[in-house]
Amino acid sequence: GKRTVFLSNNPTHTRQESAAKLTKLGLPTAVGDILNSSMVMVDFLKRHLPTARLFVIGEQPLYNDLRDAGFKFAGSFSEIDAVIASFDRTFTYAKLQIAFDAIRHGARFFATNGDRFCPVPGGGQPDAAAIIAAIEACTNTRCEAIVGKPSTYMMDAVMSLLRLSPGRCLMTGDRLETDVQMGLNAGMATALALTGATKLAEAETSPIKPTYIIQDLGELVDW
Template sequence: MTYTSAIIDLDGTIYRGDSLVENAAEGVRTVRKAGLSTLFVTNKPIDRREKYCEKLNALGIDCSSEDIITSATASADYLSAQHPEREIYVIGEDALVAELRAAGLKTTSDPERAGTVIASLDFGFDYQALQDALIALTENDALFVATNPDRTCPVDGGEIPDAAGMIGAIEGVTGQELDQLIGKPSNVILQMALERLGGEPERCLMIGDRLGTDIRMGNQAGMETVLPLTGVTSTADLEESDVSADHVVTDLSELAAIVENGQ
């Protein structure tokens, strides 16, 4: 099988916090040198993609804004295409609001005006937001969507709570499940990535550190999946999970052998 493209995760795969993961830049250079088109796809919605691009360039990985899809940009694209008329109540950071507005969508702080509630990682999540979500979803019959399902996010020295905490709180109070998940492993962000890259999914490498999002999405699409043990997944997790990767590697330096075997 000759690989033509690669989807690469960021947090836990390329960097942790502000620190470059060992051999990550080497791995990216390897796949690019082999002629693979590369696209960085992250579930983290707390910065605009230009900032992620600046970070990658500062870490020695060449990047332009078109090389990145975030769960925030994917959410903006999805909602502008499917529900452009709905005002959106945002549980999330300023970057998510900015991406939604950049796509021509209108946000609101009034739950009675909200046609959509979007849940995401929100460092200021509080009781008022939970109350507003309850009103919008149960009294206003709003659409309930979320940027990403991650329980935690890897950072320097450990992990922090992620969007699953906000989603779970809202589901627990309202009794309603998500109408649509946008980020990995959903088909929404998958199709956006494949359209950007072109080519067949069977010739695409999916490289990421999380079994439930990166590897699950890659497996569902028929991609060749690569899991580096540099992020949230341990060898013990591999034994307990019902999701498995085609390749488990110590870090991205091992991509050279995978790509070579695929040529």
């Protein structure tokens, strides 16, 4: 058998929750085989700003991961060293104001992921890209690093976990601009699954070209 590692840009679920969900769906999954953008953000901050006081625009699992890693959260904008933007369904003008004031006061600006929307049954929800854009627009700055797919930060974390050369890996997912692009950037074979965010017509006209296009992940079983 081949090892399977699951990568997620969604920081609203813990790795434990994701592993439990996959196991319930019939894919027995260990927590160590889950890599999400929260985990990569923790590693990024430990490497670059280990003592930073944070202001997080995100949901509770991201807060928990950062807190458990030892990071502190600032009480006022003048104490904030870094603003962390993420998928946040409780985003408010008040949060935007704090981010604005902090960045204007010299805080750094990073994000977990740059997805435009998150697919949900019946449609989608605006994702972290909308929050990043709002902060960039009012502060006239650019987000310094987005650590999720397709970034090199996420890829480096994957390769460290797998300890394999990219040529021995297959990256599969349902998004061209994140899943497929990251695999291509790393020199992996890629398989676009037509089960979620991308339709066949989009794949055929996109400049991002996967190695394979599959209807669903079941096609990989016999590979």
